[in-house]
Amino acid sequence: MSSSRAPRPAMTCPRSTACQPCKNLKTPPSKTRPQGWQRLLLAMALQVGVAVLWLGLLVQTSWAGQMPLLFWLVVHGLVAAGLSHWRTREPWWTAFHLAMPWLALLALQWQLPLWVYPLLALLLLAVFSPVLKDRVPFFLSSDQVAQGLLQIMDQRQTKLFVDLGCATGGLLVSLARSRPDTEFVGVETAWLPYWVARMRAMRLPNLTIRRQSIWDLDLKGFDLVYCFLSPDPMARLGAQFDDQADQGARLVSNSFQIPGRKPGQTLPVQDWRESVLWVYPKA
Incomplete structure (x- = not known):
């Protein structure tokens, strides 16, 4: 029986030498989004950029300094999460940006020793590293x-x-x-x-x-x-x-x-x- 389906285009690997996972694939890996550690660095840069924006408002305006801290935590999370969602449409990064200002506040209030932060980072990396590499979150089947x-x-x-x-x-x-x-x-x-x-x-x-x-x-x-x-x-x-x-x-x-x-x-x-x-x- 003949098939009317059009053939898929041949793959061309984006690397100079085709990697083993790509050699036999008919669909090339996406090149439109950052990969791996680039995505984490972009997420952290977004957090820093929004924080710098708020610091600029505090220095240049009088009303900004009169707003309560709760206001800035909420606005910071919403702005960072909104920009992230606009660019990525990935819910786990949106949640990351919403949570970051509150986590930073808790860390400052608890006065955790410095060694705790790299330990937490390693623990998160040990569990969620597939999110960085392949956009695969930690899902458990029911x-x-x-x-x-x-x-x-x-x-x-x-x-x-x-x-x-x-x-x-x-x-x-x-x-x-x-x-x-x-x-x-x-x-x-x-x-x-x-x-x-x-x-x-x-x-x-x-x-x-x-x-x-x-x-x-x-x-x-x-x-x-x-x-x-x-x-x-x-x-x-x-x-x-x-x-x-x-x-x-x-x-x-x-x-x-x-x-x-x-x-x-x-x-x-x-x-x-x-x-x-x-x-x-x-x-």
Whole structure:
């Protein structure tokens, strides 16, 4: 049967030498937004810039000095969060900017020793580093999602399952205990969730946790590929799945769709997020 779908354009990697995760992808990584540490530096620069604006008002005007501190904390958070949302449309950065002035006030009032700040920064980095690199926040799948995945697995007689970005491994532990004859693999890049998942998987012989980027993982051989990421990486992941997965494999995405692509199956989940499992066959 012939297909009327137009072929996808060939990928050209933005680097001088194509990196391994990009070599076989049909959709190039986005070049329109800052990546990695650039985004954190831009966020901090925005906070400093708004603070400098307020200091200028305090020096140049009389009314600014008469306003209470609460007023400036609220306005600072709203202005920084509004500018961030206008440029990024990413809710976790909006929340970051709203919280920053209040966190700074608490730090000043508590008079914390200087070593606490780098320790907190390292702890946050150990948990949320995927947000900086791939725009993938720290999401945990609900028990209801686990039940939905078991339903899909039984329909497909799944033998090898992978969770892309498994966090602390709670979903995989639940699935591995429910289906001891199925092999489960979880991949995670953030150090702290990875080690938590590793420890939780120690007594489950059918569960393996790897510290690995989803872009470095070969999806060949997996019957079911599950992810709970964010809208940004979905187009690239869809292309990777089509290039690497076996015929008959399925990609199940929690909440976020592959843009411009119709799923083969949808499964609404009755959890507090009102999640939807989008099931995509290999194109």
